[in-house]
Amino acid sequence: MAVKEMICVACPLGCGLRVELDDMNNILSITGNTCKRGEAYARTEITNPMRSFTSTVRVNGGNAPFVSVKSKTAMPKDLLFAAAEATRGVILQAPVAIGDCVIADVAGCGVDLVATNRVGSKN
Amino acid sequence: MSNYDIIVIGGGPAGMAAALEAEKHGVKNILLLERAETLGGILEQCIHTGFGLHFFGEELSGPEYADRFAVQTEASCAITVKTDTMVLDVQAQDGTHIVTAVNKEDGLLALTAAAVVLAMGCRERPRGALNIAGTRPAGILSAGTAQKYVNLDGYMPGKEVVILGSGDIGLIMARRMTLEGAKVKMVCELMPYSSGLTRNIVQCLDDFDIPLKLSCTVIEIHGAEHLEAVTIAKVDENRRPIAGTEETIPCDSLLLSVGLIPENELTRACGAAMDRVTSGAVVNESRETSIPGVFACGNVLHVHDLVDYVTLESQLAGAGAADYVQGKRATGGEVTTQGINGVRYVVPQRVGRAQSEAVKLYFRVGQVYKNACVRVRCGDTILAQKKRPRLAPGEMEDFLIKPDQLASLPHDAVLTVEVVA
């Protein structure tokens, strides 16, 4: 049996989690979480760690030169650099609204990149 | 002179939440003044996610969190917003408050209000306060300035980065610059623990194998015109560099993430009593300062690490200001709060004894504790206590005190919050 200690990053409380694994990496128990999200976090962290990705993208013709973007949900951690690469060089046209899709299925991770701020057209 | 029921100063999350809450409590004539072009405050540059989990149950980025409130604020008939407007002075006079502000359109504005909410936020500690030896080349900037350059102006301040101080903004920037192609060589922290949230150490440093060097500081800066390297050294328990541990690290930028200071020039100018530890005003449970009708909330009151708490606190201030305007005054005396034995500060510092709802006492500890117990007592009577597996200076804690408990305390009693080993 192995024990893995980790910090839940699903919210800023950062609970310390303790995961007991058998020899086949099957989860025997999860303790230390203060909510259900913590348990889910521990499960994916063992099998396929997920993180959220945020960046900015250039906007033409807007009242701000850039707009902030995020992966709509968490995406696989090992594709973060690929997502950053795919985001560079993208140019949007104003106006941009919160939630607008910027890149569908960014870096083939299955998650869309969406705008997280609004940029109006330059008047 | 234009007259308002409430003037809110600062259009960040604190100011917007206070204004909206005052409206909800029936105030119809509210003015919100913001010196920047748009509402949102510092959240506009905090593009990472992690905001709003407690308040909205969703993981939002800073701009998204701010926008939820900005949309409501802009749509409100009770709230007039003036952006690009800098407040210069607040004075209490003959039961009213005079607010002096300036903007391009109206020039100098003299305004009056029955109540004022101070929500000016905080700013970063300047580098001058640090006193590092060596040259003063370009390439040294605060983490917040770097955040603004990268996130709002689209400009990378360096390729090889050392970060001094492990505050959250520095940690967040370590990840952001790494993903944008920079090499973040290390984060040095003077203290034996990080002041940032644990989750940020995990997802901003550990995920990218960026070393966090605790009990370590930058002792010298090298480079004539542009930064070329820094010398770091380990420090002893008195935070003095240990000879023989020096190491020179080539780098072209040094980010300083060494803490925030509430922006309280206006608070001091109007004569409000200040708390030496928080650098903010002394307030009661409605976040009213020692000047009647002047309220303070958000980072101007004490530095918060979670914006969700800023919103909750600001709603208390907004409701308090509304009550004040409507002539509801607290009666029944007050108790004061105090942090001792490892508790650095408690907010609010004063609590009225007659409450219809429970009052939350927020506090911070001064160092890291493992498996400690924290408690609130009045003399020998323990009002509340709890065990905590971990207490850290970077994480705010709280206690809920019930109305009947408060009512049972003598007037002028002192509530102490402390760590017991």
Ligand SMILES: Cc1cc2nc3c(=O)[nH]c(=O)nc-3n(C[C@H](O)[C@H](O)[C@H](O)COP(=O)(O)OP(=O)(O)OC[C@H]3O[C@@H](n4cnc5c(N)ncnc54)[C@H](O)[C@@H]3O)c2cc1C
């Ligand atoms: C550089 C920096 C980065 C940060 N990054 C993070 C982060 O990544 N995550 C996080 O959780 N928290 C972060 N914080 C903390 C963040 O400030 C709070 O979470 C939250 O934004 C505080 O809200 P507030 O409304 O109290 O202050 P602010 O958001 O700072 O808003 C205060 C507003 O008041 C305005 N103002 C100030 N003085 C005047 C005046 N005289 N007249 C008119 N208007 C005035 C300012 O322009 C500003 O818009 C950061 C803080 C700073 C300084």
Ligand code: SF4
């Ligand atoms: S377990 Fe729940 S409360 Fe704890 S950090 Fe994870 S999400 Fe937050």
